[in-house]
Amino acid sequence: MSTFAAMKYRILNKEEMEIFDEDFKYFLIANGVSNEEWIEMNKSDQDRAIQVVELFSDTVLQKVYEKVKFIEHRGKSACMVFKLNAENVEMISLNSTVNVLDLSTPKTIHDALLNHTAELSTFRSEKKYGKVREEEIHDMLTQGCVNSSEAFWILLDKVLSD
Numbered sequence: 001m002s003t004f005a006a007m008k009y010r011i012l013n014k015e016e017m018e019i020f021d022e023d024f025k026y027f028l029i030a031n032g033v034s035n036e037e038w039i040e041m042n043k044s045d046q047d048r049a050i051q052v053v054e055l056f057s058d059t060v061l062q063k064v065y066e067k068v069k070f071i072e073h074r075g076k077s078a079c080m081v082f083k084l085n086a087e088n089v090e091m092i093s094l095n096s097t098v099n100v101l102d103l104s105t106p107k108t109i110h111d112a113l114l115n116h117t118a119e120l121s122t123f124r125s126e127k128k129y130g131k132v133r134e135e136e137i138h139d140m141l142t143q144g145c146v147n148s149s150e151a152f153w154i155l156l157d158k159v160l161s162d
Contacts, residue, residue, distance in 0.1 A: 007054050009061040009138050017053070020060055027056050065134035071141065072148035079103040081153055082145070084137060088128045092156040095121045113159060122160050 017024065028038055033052070041049045072081040077099070083090040094103060094112075098119045102108040112120055129136050 008058045008135070010057065011050075011054055012057040012060060016060075020056075023060070024056055027059070028052070061138065062134055065137045068137050068147065070148040070150055070153050071137070071145040072152065073140075073143075073145045074104045074109075076102055076104050079109055081148055081156055082140070083153055084133065086133070088126055089136070090124065090126045092124045092153065092160060093122065094156065097121055122156075124160060
């Protein structure tokens with residue numbers, strides 16, 4: 001392994017590293033690091049070991065972000081769903097126009113769509129990525145977005161079309 005660049009995303013946490021344990025072993029082998037060398041690196045050159053984990057983390061997250069198609073951000077008064085296309089991101093936003101309406105859970109969103117449409121405002125927008133798609137996804141997830149589904153996007157799209 002040669003010189004390492006600055007991290008692109010973040011280091012995987014302990015639980016994530018456990019999930020990718022087998023992948024990490026293959027990563028080490030593919031990069032010419034034997035199990036004995038890895039153990040020694042952890043003892044004698046922890047900075048280098050951390051760099052290896054950082055590189056692995058970036059590799060894993062890059063692959064994960066490439067597959068992400070829909071994310072959402074929910075709050076008490078708003079729910080935004082994002083469709084992450086290759087060149088741009090589309091957003092559908094559902095907003096409560098009254099303080100008593102809660103849009104933070106699937107159940108309350110469903111209730112609002114069925115029973116409180118007069119208290120909802122919706123809009124959609126679209127924009128090109130300001131930086132590399134996967135880096136924008138990382139930023140959005142860091143800011144509180146979570147994975148979403150195509151089904152939820154289609155439902156909101158239908159609501160806006162009707």
